[in-house]
Amino acid sequence: MLEVRDLQVAYGAARALWGVSLTVRQGELLCVVGPNGAGKTTLINALAGLLRAREGQLVFEGRDVTMLAPHRFCDAGIALVPEGRRLFTGMTVLENLELGSYLARSKAQRRETLEQVIELFPVIREKLASPAGELSGGQQQMVAIARALMARPRLLLLDEPSLGLSPLIVHDLFAAIRHINAVGTSVLLVEQNVAMAMEVSHRAYVLEEGRMVAEGTPRELLARSEIARAYLGV
Ligand SMILES: Nc1ncnc2c1ncn2[C@@H]1O[C@H](COP(=O)(O)OP(=O)(O)OP(=O)(O)O)[C@@H](O)[C@H]1O
Ligand SMILES: [Mg+2]
Numbered sequence: 001m002l003e004v005r006d007l008q009v010a011y012g013a014a015r016a017l018w019g020v021s022l023t024v025r026q027g028e029l030l031c032v033v034g035p036n037g038a039g040k041t042t043l044i045n046a047l048a049g050l051l052r053a054r055e056g057q058l059v060f061e062g063r064d065v066t067m068l069a070p071h072r073f074c075d076a077g078i079a080l081v082p083e084g085r086r087l088f089t090g091m092t093v094l095e096n097l098e099l100g101s102y103l104a105r106s107k108a109q110r111r112e113t114l115e116q117v118i119e120l121f122p123v124i125r126e127k128l129a130s131p132a133g134e135l136s137g138g139q140q141q142m143v144a145i146a147r148a149l150m151a152r153p154r155l156l157l158l159d160e161p162s163l164g165l166s167p168l169i170v171h172d173l174f175a176a177i178r179h180i181n182a183v184g185t186s187v188l189l190v191e192q193n194v195a196m197a198m199e200v201s202h203r204a205y206v207l208e209e210g211r212m213v214a215e216g217t218p219r220e221l222l223a224r225s226e227i228a229r230a231y232l233g234v
Contacts, residue, residue, distance in 0.1 A: 089133030
C-alpha cells in the first residue's frame, strides 16, 4: 500500500537518508529498527509528509504523494504518532482527540470513532476532561495513538511508542498496536525496543546511518547471526 523508492532526506547540508526503499503491504505490521541516530525519525517524518524528500518517491495506494502538502497526508489516509507523543498538555484529553479528527471526512464519524478508541483504551474514558499533561506517560502514549486513530487512517505510523515506559505498560501498548493492525489498519513502527518490535511485527527493516542494511521476517533476521549480533541485541 506504501512504496518508498530511493528516498533521500537532508537537514541543510547534512544528509540523513541515503536512498532508502521500503514497502508496506496492505494489512501488514512492519517495523524499522536501528541504533540511535540511524534516521528512523527522519524516515517516519518523511512518510508523514513532515519532511520533504530531496530525491525519491512515495507512492501510497497507487498515488504519488511525494509532493503532497503535509496536511494532506492525513487526508490521504496516513497518520503519525510522533516521537515524544507531542500532546497539547494544557488541553483536555477530549480536545486532543478532537484535533485528530478535524478533517471533514473523519469529523462526521467522530462519535463512533471516539467510542472505538475508548474501547481500545478504556482508561481514556475517565480522563476525557483531564488536561493531557496530568496523565502518566503510558496514558499519554495511549492518547497520542488514539488521537492518530481519530483520523481513521489506513496506515498508522508510530515513532518509538515504548520510549520511557515500564515493561508492563509496553506490553499492554503493543497488545493494543497488534489489535489495531488485526482489525484492519496497516502499521509501520519505528523502535529501539528491538525485542518487542520483532515479537509483534510481520516483517522488519534494519536502518543504519541512513541506509537500509537488512530486511526480512523477524525469524529470518534473527537467523542471520551478523545482523542479529550487530543490530538486534542478540
Ligand atoms: N532537525 C535536525 N537538524 C539537523 N540534523 C538532524 C535533525 N534531526 C535529526 N538530525 C540528524 O539526522 C540523523 C538521523 O536522526 P534521526 O532523529 O532521524 O535518528 P533516529 O534513528 O530517530 O534516532 P533516535 O533513535 O535517537 O530517535 C542524525 O545524524 C541526526 O543528528
Ligand atoms: Mg528517533
